[in-house]
Amino acid sequence: MNKNYQRYTVTAALPYANGPKHIGHLAGAYIPADVYVRYLRLSGKDVIFVCGSDEHGTAIPNQALKEKTTPQAIIDKYDSLIRDCFYKLGMSFDIYHRTSEPIHHQTSQDFFLTLHQKGLLTEEVSEQYYDEEAKVFLADRYIVGTCPKCGYANAYGDQCEKCGSSLSPSELINPRSTLSGKSPVLRPTKHWYLPLQNYESWLREWILESHKEDWRASVYGQCKSWIDAGLQPRAMTRDLNWGIKVPLPDAEGKVLYVWFDAPIGYISATRALFEEIAEKKKKFATPQRDFGKIQKDDWKKYWHNEETKLVHFIGKDNIVFHCIIFPIMLHASGEYILPDNVPANEFMNLEGDKMSTSRGWSIEMHEYLEDFPDKPDVLRYVLLTNLPETKDSEFTWKDFQAKNNNELVAIFGNFVNRALVLTQKYFDNKIPALGALIDVDKNIISELKNFPSQIAFSLESYRFREATASLMDLARLGNKYLAETEPWKLAKNDLPRVGTILNLALQIVANLAVVCEPFLPSSSKKLKEMLAFDGTDWTKTGSIDLMKAGHPLGNASLLFEKIEDQVIENQIKKLNDKKNAMELASLPAEAAKPEISFEEFSKMDIRIGKILKAEPVEKSKKLLKLQVDTGIDVRTVMSGIAEHFSPEEITGKQITILVNLAPRKIMGVESQGMILMASDKDGKLRLLQPSEVVAPGSKVS
RNA sequence: GGCGAGGUAGCUCAGUUGGUUAGAGCAUCGGAUUCAUAACCCGAAGGUCGGCAGUUCAAAUCUGCUCCUCGCUACCA
Numbered sequence: 001m002n003k004n005y006q007r008y009t010v011t012a013a014l015p016y017a018n019g020p021k022h023i024g025h026l027a028g029a030y031i032p033a034d035v036y037v038r039y040l041r042l043s044g045k046d047v048i049f050v051c052g053s054d055e056h057g058t059a060i061p062n063q064a065l066k067e068k069t070t071p072q073a074i075i076d077k078y079d080s081l082i083r084d085c086f087y088k089l090g091m092s093f094d095i096y097h098r099t100s101e102p103i104h105h106q107t108s109q110d111f112f113l114t115l116h117q118k119g120l121l122t123e124e125v126s127e128q129y130y131d132e133e134a135k136v137f138l139a140d141r142y143i144v145g146t147c148p149k150c151g152y153a154n155a156y157g158d159q160c161e162k163c164g165s166s167l168s169p170s171e172l173i174n175p176r177s178t179l180s181g182k183s184p185v186l187r188p189t190k191h192w193y194l195p196l197q198n199y200e201s202w203l204r205e206w207i208l209e210s211h212k213e214d215w216r217a218s219v220y221g222q223c224k225s226w227i228d229a230g231l232q233p234r235a236m237t238r239d240l241n242w243g244i245k246v247p248l249p250d251a252e253g254k255v256l257y258v259w260f261d262a263p264i265g266y267i268s269a270t271r272a273l274f275e276e277i278a279e280k281k282k283k284f285a286t287p288q289r290d291f292g293k294i295q296k297d298d299w300k301k302y303w304h305n306e307e308t309k310l311v312h313f314i315g316k317d318n319i320v321f322h323c324i325i326f327p328i329m330l331h332a333s334g335e336y337i338l339p340d341n342v343p344a345n346e347f348m349n350l351e352g353d354k355m356s357t358s359r360g361w362s363i364e365m366h367e368y369l370e371d372f373p374d375k376p377d378v379l380r381y382v383l384l385t386n387l388p389e390t391k392d393s394e395f396t397w398k399d400f401q402a403k404n405n406n407e408l409v410a411i412f413g414n415f416v417n418r419a420l421v422l423t424q425k426y427f428d429n430k431i432p433a434l435g436a437l438i439d440v441d442k443n444i445i446s447e448l449k450n451f452p453s454q455i456a457f458s459l460e461s462y463r464f465r466e467a468t469a470s471l472m473d474l475a476r477l478g479n480k481y482l483a484e485t486e487p488w489k490l491a492k493n494d495l496p497r498v499g500t501i502l503n504l505a506l507q508i509v510a511n512l513a514v515v516c517e518p519f520l521p522s523s524s525k526k527l528k529e530m531l532a533f534d535g536t537d538w539t540k541t542g543s544i545d546l547m548k549a550g551h552p553l554g555n556a557s558l559l560f561e562k563i564e565d566q567v568i569e570n571q572i573k574k575l576n577d578k579k580n581a582m583e584l585a586s587l588p589a590e591a592a593k594p595e596i597s598f599e600e601f602s603k604m605d606i607r608i609g610k611i612l613k614a615e616p617v618e619k620s621k622k623l624l625k626l627q628v629d630t631g632i633d634v635r636t637v638m639s640g641i642a643e644h645f646s647p648e649e650i651t652g653k654q655i656t657i658l659v660n661l662a663p664r665k666i667m668g669v670e671s672q673g674m675i676l677m678a679s680d681k682d683g684k685l686r687l688l689q690p691s692e693v694v695a696p697g698s699k700v701s
Numbered sequence: 702g703g704c705g706a707g708g709u710a711g712c713u714c715a716g717u718u719g720g721u722u723a724g725a726g727c728a729u730c731g732g733a734u735u736c737a738u739a740a741c742c743c744g745a746a747g748g749u750c751g752g753c754a755g756u757u758c759a760a761a762u763c764u765g766c767u768c769c770u771c772g773c774u775a776c777c778a
Contacts, residue, residue, distance in 0.1 A: 071753045092743095145718095166764085173778065174721065182720095195732095212778095217705095217706070217707095218705075218706050218707085218772090220705095221704090221705045221706060222704090222705055222706080222772085222773075223704045223705095224704090224705075225703095225706095225773075225774095226704090226705095226773085228704075229703090229704070229773095229774080259718055315704090316772070316773095317772085317773095317774095320773090346707090346771085346772085347771080347772085348704060348705080349771095350703095354771090385713085385726085386713065386714080388714090389713090390706085391706070391707050391708085391714095391771080392706095392707080392770090392772090393713080393714080394712095394713070396712095396713090398712095399712085399713070399727085401718070402713095402727060402728085403726095403727085405738095405740095406726085406727065406740095407726080407727090409738060409740080410738080410740050410741070411740090411741080413737095413738070413740095414737055414738065414741065415737085415741080416734095417737055417738070417739045417740095418736055418741080420734095421736065422736055422737085425736075426736095431713080459742090459746060465714075469714095469725075469726075472726085473725095476741095476742095479737095479740095479741050479742070480741085480743095482736075482737090482741080482742085483733095483734080483741060483742040483743085484742080486734085486735095486736085486769085487736075488735075488736040488737095491734090491736090517703095539771075548719090558738065560738085561738070562738060604750090617776080618776090620776050622776065622777055623776060623777065638776090638777080638778090639777080639778090640776080640777030641777090642777095645768090658778090661778065664778060666776070666777070666778080667776055667777095671778075673778090676776055690710095
């Protein structure tokens with residue numbers, strides 16, 4: 001879309017305040033967003049950059065239970081942790097807001113009411129689990145039970161944390177409420193749905209037609225996949241007592257679905273930004289430029305005006321919400337603009353494995369900042385050079401060290417240092433005059449001229465790795481120039497020529513100082529201090545008169561320092577230690593299930609059987625079709641173990657089987673009984689066998 | 702199983718609309734140099750672009766099939 005936009009609204013995914021956030025999140029959304037915004041500001045564009053903590057949803061109360069505290073305490077804790085890390089890493093939000101703030105509740109409720117009053121929401125009654133003792137409907141997360149896939153006894157109603165599979169509460173075996181421990185009952189409840197299917201043709205036109213070229217392949221592809229699969233009504237409310245109340249009379253105990261309110265958080269944050277500036281009461285706002293004289297209502301320009309370019313930076317897990325559901329909400333409400341682009345990144349892996357906070361395989365932002373408090377830019381740089389823009393990428397500590405030592409130190413920092421040291425040595429730390437230019441000078445001048453526009457082009461195309469590589473190439477240009485002109489040799493008999501060379505070298509340094517700001521903001525600041533230079537105008541870069549001859553420079557110091565092997569080894573060790581500690585922590589056995597009577601137990605008829613035959617099930621990844629000799633008979637059992645056992649290895653094995661389980665058809669085949677398995681803490685299944693071979697049909701009691 | 706995204710030099714990744722000897726950085730090797738945080742600069746080597754078939758004068762690029770990785774989704778009693 002080559003629209004001529006007047007202003008920009010840039011959002012970065014609201015981090016969910018149920019825990020710390022790791023460097024994968026930074027690489028996914030925040031770093032590219034910040035680079036983009038900083039570049040726009042330097043270019044003199046009218047831009048706002050909004051973000052904030054996402055503080056609703058079922059996982060927050062759930063985390064509160066885990067940490068034995070209140071939801072409010074959880075969001076306060078993680079909001080301040082995340083907020084603090086973001087600012088230390090240089091995120092230049094104009095506001096970092098919170099969805100628990102009243103202005104957000106109001107904005108979300110207004111939004112919901114608008115849709116409701118327009119008749120765009122449907123009401124439907126469905127059966128949901130209800131805890132009769134606690135007298136509340138149970139969100140998926142509040143129901144635990146045995147995971148039907150891996151047998152883990154404390155799987156949540158929406159997901160099993162052991163094997164990672166997503167579930168619905170009705171799939172759980174022996175579901176029970178985490179509030180009372182009792183079995184929940186199904187009870188009808190009314191909810192408001194957004195009929196996504198009504199917008200299919202509109203979506204096809206908007207995404208599949210008009211954004212075929214400018215949206216990333218993976219983003220476009222996932223949208224197409226969703227649309228083609230058939231859109232369905234999606235509940236926009238939940239039975240929960242944590243969140244934003246549904247603003248209707250007959251909606252007691254109901255809140256807005258977190259994915260309804262979260263993206264509205266971008267709008268609320270914008271409103272809060274303008275309100276706080278207009279009323280001169282800054283609470284969350286951290287305006288990064290002079291907004292001039294503004295009115296409270298000026299936020300509307302950034303959300304209603306067609307000349308505003310809206311860009312959402314997110315990770316790939318958020319694509320459907322930002323490309324399908326939220327745009328439908330915006331479109332349906334009738335007065336909002338739509339995102340021009342949603343440059344979602346893929347995921348960043350860590351040392352060969354998926355990043356995961358819960359598994360301990362991660363580098364959390366605060367952990368990095370504790371160990372490298374003076375190196376926010378090093379992390380920014382390393383992540384930037386390796387952003388998962390087109391596919392999942394990989395972070396390794398060794399690469400971190402190499403990028404720091406071989407690029408930031410050896411090329412960027414070294415060039416700056418060479419230029420400054422030579423100026424100190426030969427020109428009393430003042431910028432020498434520019435004399436006659438020879439070819440080598442003219443070449444460097446014309447090359448320099450191209451860099452800013454080239455980098456700008458990459459950034460505007462959301463190609464941040466490419467832009468970062470160009471930045472480093474600019475420093476390379478400087479090193480090459482010094483190597484070719486060898487001013488230290490000429491100093492003995494042609495000082496004016498040396499002056500010309502250093503003038504140009506210093507102009508390159510000054511250009512670097514401005515151009516690197518989006519990427520390496522704190523280094524940019526340091527470098528400008530060293531130069532006693534305060535340029536902030538991108539449109540002036542590319543030229544050789546950023547600094548005047550005779551201008552006295554500040555004190556030179558090293559921009560970056562080498563990172564020794566020992567530091568890297570310590571980090572790798574720390575990472576492994578953390579993972580091991582997490583595994584140990586999860587070792588204690590889970591809490592026992594509710595008590596049952598002997599009669600209840602004795603209803604189960606458990607036997608030892610033998611697998612006579614095992615075969616894969618067509619069109620199924622997880623199922624094996626087993627013929628089992630139970631001693632009583634030979635029967636067919638469908639078992640979800642294909643990812644753990646091959647038919648060959650399991651054939652002939654003794655197993656434990658529940659023989660009087662009601663038969664059930666699975667994939668068209670009637671399954672008569674259930675094979676019992678031990679599931680290890682990593683979710684891996686093991687057979688339950690007697691210590692010595694016993695006769696088929698032997699009873700287990 | 703369905704859908705989506707990937708599979709390019711030892712490593713991390715680029716390759717725009719099909720067009721001459723397929724690129725970059727790191728690592729390796731050689732050279733040059735000493736102003737600089739033993740850094741920089743120049744050069745070399747290294748790939749049958751996952752595999753097979755097809756379209757074309759021409760395919761990393763388009764089509765079909767197939768294998769592998771990742772994500773979403775389904776089967777799990």
